[in-house]
Amino acid sequence: MLPLELKDVCFAVNGRNIIDCVSVQIGAGPRTIILGANGAGKSVLMRLCHGLLQPTAGEIKWRGGNGNRRSRQAMVFQRPVMLRRSALANVVYGLKLAGFAAGECDLRARDVLEAVGLERQADRPARILSGGEQQRLALARAWALGPEVLFLDEPTANLDPGAARDVESIIAAIHATGTKIIMTTHNLGQARRLGDEILFLSQGRLVERAPVERFFRAPAAAEAAAFIKDELPWQ
Amino acid sequence: MTDLIRAFAEAFDLISRLDAKLIEIVALSLAVSLTAVAIATILGLPLGALFAVGRFRGRQMVIVLLNALMGLPPVVVGLLVYLLLSRAGPLGALGILFTPTAMIIAQAILITPIIAALSRQTIEDAWHEYEEQLRSLGAQRLTASVTLLWDTRFSLVTIILAGFGRAAAEVGAVIIVGGNIDGVTRVMTTAIALETSKGDLPLALGLGIILVGLVVALNAGASVIKEAALRRYG
Amino acid sequence: MAVVRSAVIGLGLTLAMPAIQVAAQKPFITVASTTSTEQSGLFRHLLPAFEKKTGIQIRVVALGTGQALDMGRRGDADVVFVHDKAAEEKFVAEGHGLARKEVMYNDFVLIGPKLDPAKIAGGKDIVAALKVIRTARAPFVSRGDRSGTHAAELRLWQLTGVDIASSKGAWYRETGSGMGAALNTASSMNAYLLSDRGTWLSFRNRGELAILVQGDKRLFNQYGVILVNPARHPHVKKNLGQAFIDWLISAEGQDTIAEFKINGEQLFFPNAAAR
Numbered sequence: 001m002l003p004l005e006l007k008d009v010c011f012a013v014n015g016r017n018i019i020d021c022v023s024v025q026i027g028a029g030p031r032t033i034i035l036g037a038n039g040a041g042k043s044v045l046m047r048l049c050h051g052l053l054q055p056t057a058g059e060i061k062w063r064g065g066n067g068n069r070r071s072r073q074a075m076v077f078q079r080p081v082m083l084r085r086s087a088l089a090n091v092v093y094g095l096k097l098a099g100f101a102a103g104e105c106d107l108r109a110r111d112v113l114e115a116v117g118l119e120r121q122a123d124r125p126a127r128i129l130s131g132g133e134q135q136r137l138a139l140a141r142a143w144a145l146g147p148e149v150l151f152l153d154e155p156t157a158n159l160d161p162g163a164a165r166d167v168e169s170i171i172a173a174i175h176a177t178g179t180k181i182i183m184t185t186h187n188l189g190q191a192r193r194l195g196d197e198i199l200f201l202s203q204g205r206l207v208e209r210a211p212v213e214r215f216f217r218a219p220a221a222a223e224a225a226a227f228i229k230d231e232l233p234w235q
Numbered sequence: 236m237t238d239l240i241r242a243f244a245e246a247f248d249l250i251s252r253l254d255a256k257l258i259e260i261v262a263l264s265l266a267v268s269l270t271a272v273a274i275a276t277i278l279g280l281p282l283g284a285l286f287a288v289g290r291f292r293g294r295q296m297v298i299v300l301l302n303a304l305m306g307l308p309p310v311v312v313g314l315l316v317y318l319l320l321s322r323a324g325p326l327g328a329l330g331i332l333f334t335p336t337a338m339i340i341a342q343a344i345l346i347t348p349i350i351a352a353l354s355r356q357t358i359e360d361a362w363h364e365y366e367e368q369l370r371s372l373g374a375q376r377l378t379a380s381v382t383l384l385w386d387t388r389f390s391l392v393t394i395i396l397a398g399f400g401r402a403a404a405e406v407g408a409v410i411i412v413g414g415n416i417d418g419v420t421r422v423m424t425t426a427i428a429l430e431t432s433k434g435d436l437p438l439a440l441g442l443g444i445i446l447v448g449l450v451v452a453l454n455a456g457a458s459v460i461k462e463a464a465l466r467r468y469g
Numbered sequence: 470m471a472v473v474r475s476a477v478i479g480l481g482l483t484l485a486m487p488a489i490q491v492a493a494q495k496p497f498i499t500v501a502s503t504t505s506t507e508q509s510g511l512f513r514h515l516l517p518a519f520e521k522k523t524g525i526q527i528r529v530v531a532l533g534t535g536q537a538l539d540m541g542r543r544g545d546a547d548v549v550f551v552h553d554k555a556a557e558e559k560f561v562a563e564g565h566g567l568a569r570k571e572v573m574y575n576d577f578v579l580i581g582p583k584l585d586p587a588k589i590a591g592g593k594d595i596v597a598a599l600k601v602i603r604t605a606r607a608p609f610v611s612r613g614d615r616s617g618t619h620a621a622e623l624r625l626w627q628l629t630g631v632d633i634a635s636s637k638g639a640w641y642r643e644t645g646s647g648m649g650a651a652l653n654t655a656s657s658m659n660a661y662l663l664s665d666r667g668t669w670l671s672f673r674n675r676g677e678l679a680i681l682v683q684g685d686k687r688l689f690n691q692y693g694v695i696l697v698n699p700a701r702h703p704h705v706k707k708n709l710g711q712a713f714i715d716w717l718i719s720a721e722g723q724d725t726i727a728e729f730k731i732n733g734e735q736l737f738f739p740n741a742a743a744r
Binding site for chain 2: 093
C-alpha cells in the first residue's frame with residue numbers, strides 16, 4: 001500500500017491552518033520520525049495520514065487507492081485506551097474487528113502478548129496494568145493485526161525511562177518484521193535511536209526532510225537548527 | 236414524636252411477623268418496578284448509546300428533550316397511559332387498564348428517559364476517551380456503541396438503579412392506571428397513600444420506612460458489587 | 470451488560486409472572502366505587518363473603534362519585550357503586566347504565582374542632598349550623614372533587630341560601646381530594662367539614678376533631694349500584710356484574726352489610742327495595 005502520498009494537504013480549524021500545505025511521499029522501509037516542537041502539528045499530521053481526520057484541502061493517497069486500507073495500518077496513541085476487559089481480550093477485540101477468524105484470534109493474541117512480554121498478564125484486566133504494561137499491550141494490539149504501516153504518536157511521552165526502553169525495543173522488533181514505522185516524537189535521543197529519516201515540522205509546515213545522521217549533523221532549515229539547539233543546548 | 240416512634244414500631248412489627256399482606260404488596264412492587272426497569276433498560280441503553288455516538292441533524296434538540304423528559308411528572312404519565320388504555324381509548328380493546336401490566340407500562344415510560352438520558356451522558360464521556368482508538372481499530376459506530384455499553388457497565392448499573400428508585404417510589408402514575416385495587420394492583424406507594432387517607436399515619440410511614448429500606452438495601456448491594464468489580468477490572 | 474441485563478429481566482419476570490398470573494386466573498369484575506366505602510373498610514368485610522360464595526373477584530377502584538361515574542361512562546368499570554342519587558339517575562338516563570338499585574344508606578356528619586369557634590356543637594339543624602359557620606367565616610374544608618360527599622355539601626349550602634360559589638374566601642378551602650385526605654387537612658387546620666360517618670369512624674388521625682352536628686334527616690346518604698350498559702360497552706361482564714348487584718340487594722348481601730361494625734357501631738344500613 002506504500003508509498004503514502006500527501007499532496008498540498010491542509011487542515012484548518014476555525015480558519016487557521018494547523019497543517020499548512022504539506023506535500024510529501026513516504027515510502028516503505030526506513031523508519032520515519034515526524035519531529036517538531038509542541039504545537040507544530042505532528043499529531044494532527046499523523047491523524048490525517050491514519051484517516052482519523054480528513055484534510056480540509058489537498059489529498060492523501062495510498063498506492064492502490066484507499067480501499068480497505070484501515071486493516072493494513074494501525075496506530076498507537078500517547079495515552080493507551082484500554083478496554084475494560086482482560087489484556088488478551090483487548091488484543092482479540094482488535095483482531096475480530098480486522099476480520100480474523102475466531103479460532104485464529106486467540107492464538108495470534110497469545111503469540112503477540114508473549115512477544116511484548118505480557119504472556120503472564122494475559123488474563124488480567126487491562127485497566128489495572130501499569131502504564132508501561134498498558135503501552136506494551138497497546139503495541140501488541142496493533143502488532144497483532146500484522147499492519148503494513150504502524151503509526152506511533154509519542155508512544156513513550158508518559159512513561160518512565162525503563163518502560164520507555166521496553167517500548168523502544170518492541171518498536172524495533174516490529175520494524176524488524178517488515179512493518180513500516182511512522183512515529184512522532186519531540187525527544188531527540190529517541191529520534192536518533194529509532195529513526196532512519198526525519199520529517200521536521202514547524203508551525204504546520206514541513207520545513208525539512210533528511211536522513212537522521214545528516215539532520216542532526218547539519219540541519220538545513222533554520223527552524224530545525226534552532227529546535228536542535230533549544231533541545232540540546234550543550235551541543 | 237410519638238407518631239414517629241409508632242411508625243418505626245409498626246414497620247418493625249410488620250416485618251417481624253412477615254405480614255402476608257405486606258409480603259404480597261412488596262412482591263408486587265418489586266415485580267412491577269423491576270419489570271419496568273428491565274424494559275426501560277432494554278429501550279433506554281441503546282437510545283443512550285445512539286444519542287451519544289450518533290451524529291444526526293437535530294441531535295442537540297433531541298438531547299435537550301430527553302433531559303427534560305427526565306422530569307416527566309408521574310401523574311401526567313399516568314393520565315396519558317390511562318387515556319390510552321381506557322376502554323374509550325385507542326388501546327382499550329386490550330383490557331389491561333387496572334392491571335400490573337398497565338403499571339409496568341406507565342413506569343417504563345416514566346423511567347426510560349431517565350435511563351436513556353443518564354446513559355447518554357456516561358457513554359458520550361467514554362466515547363470522547365475511546366473514539367480515536369476505536370476508529371483506529373476500524374470500529375463502526377454500531378460496534379463502538381456496543382463496546383462502550385459494555386465498558387461503562389458499572390456506571391450504567393448505577394443509572395439503572397436510579398431508574399428503579401424512581402419507579403419504586405412513584406405513586407402518581409400507578410395509582411391512576413392501577414387503581415390501587417386490593418390484592419391486584421396495590422403496591423407499596425399506593426398502600427402508603429391509602430393508609431395516609433385513612434389517617435393511619437404511623438402505618439403509612441411504617442410502610443414508607445420499609446420501602447426506603449428496600450431501595451437502600453438494593454442500592455447497597457449493587458454498590459458493593461460495583462466497587463468490587465471496579466477494583467477487579469479498573 | 471448482557472449479563473446484568475438478563476439478570477434484571479430474569480428477576481423481574483420471575484417475580485412478576487406469579488403475581489400477574491394468579492390475578493388473571495379468577496373471573497373478576499371491576500367496580501368503580503367511592504373512597505368512603507373503601508376507606509371505611511366495608512369492602513374488606515363485604516367482598517370476601519361474595520368471593521367465597523361465587524368465586525368472582527371484585528376489583529374495586531375507589532374514587533370520588535363523579536370520577537367513578539366517569540369511569541363507568543368510559544367503560545372502564547363493569548359496575549358503579551356510589552352515593553349521589555341525582556348524578557346516578559342522570560347516568561342512567563343518559564344510557565350509560567342499566568337500572569339503578571338502592572343498596573344501603575348511612576349519614577353525613579358535620580365534623581369540627583372540639584373548641585368549636587362557631588359554637589354549633591350539639592345542634593341537629595345542619596342548615597342552621599352551616600349558616601353560622603359562613604357568618605363567622607370559620608375555616609371550612611370542602612372536598613371540591615365532584616364526589617358524592619361534595620355534591621351533598623353543595624346541596625346543603627344551597628339550602629342555606631348562601632351562594633357558595635361567590636362567597637368562597639380564605640375560610641372556605643377546597644382540597645380537591647378524597648375523604649381521608651380532606652379529613653387530614655381539616656385535622657391539621659382545625660377546620661369544619663362534612664364527612665360520611667363511615668370514613669369518620671374508621672379515620673385514625675382525628676386530632677382535635679369531633680362530630681358536632683348529626684341526625685338531621687337532610688344528612689341522609691344513600692348508596693346505589695348500577696350495571697354499566699353492556700349495549701354501550703360490549704366488554705362489560707354483564708352476568709358477573711349482575712350477580713354482584715343481585716347479591717348486594719339479596720337478604721344475604723344486606724345482612725352482610727349490616728354486620729359491618731367498627732367499635733360496635735354499625736356503619737351502613739341496608740335498605741334495598743327487594744328486602
